[in-house]
Amino acid sequence: MRWGAGFVSGDMTRTAVLALLARRGPLSRAQIAELLDLSPATITQGTRRLLAEGLLVEEAPRPSQGGGRPSIPLALVPESAHTIGIQVAHEHVTGVTCRLDAEVVHSFRHTFDPAAPDALQTLITLIRTEIDEARHRGLPLAGVGVAVPGIVDPETGTLRMSVRLGWNGLPLAARLREAxxxxxxxxxxxxxxxxxxxxxxxxxxxxxFLLAAIGQGIGLGMVLDGAPYRGALGAAGEFGHMPVQPDGPVCVCGNRGCLESLVSTEALLRRAHDAGILPAASDLDDLGTAARNGDPAAVALLQTAATLLGRALAGVVNLLGPRSVVVIGEITALWDLLGEPMHAVLLDHLLPCVRDTTIEVRPWDDELIAASAARVVLAAPLAAPRQRG
Known part of the structure; x- marks a missing residue:
């Protein structure tokens, strides 16, 4: 497992070990070292600290297949630490509490108005309620992870810009930490x-690999040479604001013809309403039903979206050369309609050497972002390497 130059520090080793055991279950020190491509001495030192903290426990020895000394599996103690994850969106806040093994044990959802004068205080109150509940239940709390749409400074946790929330230059991590x-x-x-x-x-x-999230907004996560890539100012991955049509509609960012203004779920519904394909109160399921029933205008709308998306993805794949692209988001509900034409356009524009790049589509989970935010706490050396909790 390659983690990228400079990322396998002591803290990163800790993160990698805990995540590996969460995925694979109990493993011996030798197995952990082999799977993480780290020295046995590094793993012995790192796991010694985790055992002392009560995050790991030694299980009964297992006979060696080669007849040597028995191996001693190490296992997570799932209840030894919990994290709270929060997704802040422009209409709601979703939250989860996760155990050390990344299992969600509690979740909630509240309506939210980021434009309200007391929006930040409302967010603080919601999170404090979850912290109090965790403490009331006696759950050891490692911290809180907060995921927001927008550009986040990786060093400070400051939200530089969020056109969705209307928050700019907000030292969000510092404000939440203090409160x-x-x-x-x-x-x-x-x-x-x-x-x-x-x-x-x-x-x-x-x-x-790349992770393309397509819903009300469009974003791109990038893992390059084993580590997430965010750019110098945390602004990498604004895939939705790639210009694809000079005379296209005005985007929420203020520019014209961005990919997001044409193929996000919000844009598709708006265009379907404007074209008279659907009434104003319709949703994504209604658009899918119209296309599956053979409505030519609905089919044409989705065909155009598939073409634009395929071209844009081809450009990114040609540029970065990932092994795979994972597609998530509300758009996946329409993938039976979009997938085949998008893939055909993608292949038409890919360089021959990257045409074996795989496209994997995951069913959308409304709690995914909040659960990922909870895991950011454990993944802090990888996800937010310079923020101080």
């Missing part, structure tokens, strides 16, 4: 999902 009195890590929502995928998902075995 809540617990470690808090703030990350871009798609970056949080990408870091969690790198640690806990199938992407844990991939050193180079």
């Amino acid at each position: 809540l009195g617990v470690p808090v890590f703030v990350d871009n929502d798609i970056s949080a999902v990408t870091a969690a995928e790198r640690l806990y998902g199938p992407g844990a075995d991939e050193a180079d």
Whole structure:
């Protein structure tokens, strides 16, 4: 498992060991060292600290297959630490509490108005309620992870810009840390999902992959040479703001013809309403039903979206050369309609040497971003390497 130059520090070893055991279950020190491609001495030293902290426990020895000394498996103690994850969106706040093994044990959802004068205080109150509940239940709390749509400074957790929330230059991590009195890590929502995928998902075995999130907004998570890539100012991955149509509609960012203004779920519904395909109160399921029933205008709308998306993805794949692309988001509900035409366009524009790049589509989970934010706390050295909890 390659983690990228400079990322396998003591803290990163800790993160990698805990995530590996969460995915694979009990393993011996030798197995951990082999799977993480680290020295046995490094693993022995790192696991000694984790055992002392009560995060790991030694299980009964197992006979060696080669007839040597029995191996002693190490296992997580799932209840030894918990994290709270928060997704802040422009209409709601979703939250979860996770155990050390990344299992969700509690979740909630509240309506939320980021434009309200007391929006930040409302967010603080919601998180404090969850912290109090965790403490009431006697759950050891490692910290809080917060995922937001927008550009987050990886060093400070400051939300530089969020056109969705209307929050700009907000030192969100510092404000939450001061108000809540617990470690808090703030990350871009798609970056949080990408870091969690790198640690806990199938992407844990991939050193180079992309994660394309397509819903009301569009973002791109990137793992390059084993580590998430965020750019110098945390602004990497704004895939939705790639210009694709000079005379296209005005985007929420203020520019014209961005990919997001044409193929996000919000844009598709708006265009379907404007074209008279659907009434104003319709949703994504209604658009899918119209296309599956053969409505030519609905089919044409989705065909155009598939073409634009395929071209844009081809450009990114040609540029970065990942082994795989994972597609998530509300758009996946329409993938039976979009997938085949998008893939055909993608292949038409890919360089021959990267045409074996796989496209994997995951069913959308409304709690995914919040759960990933919870895992950012454990993944802090990887997900937010310079923020201080």
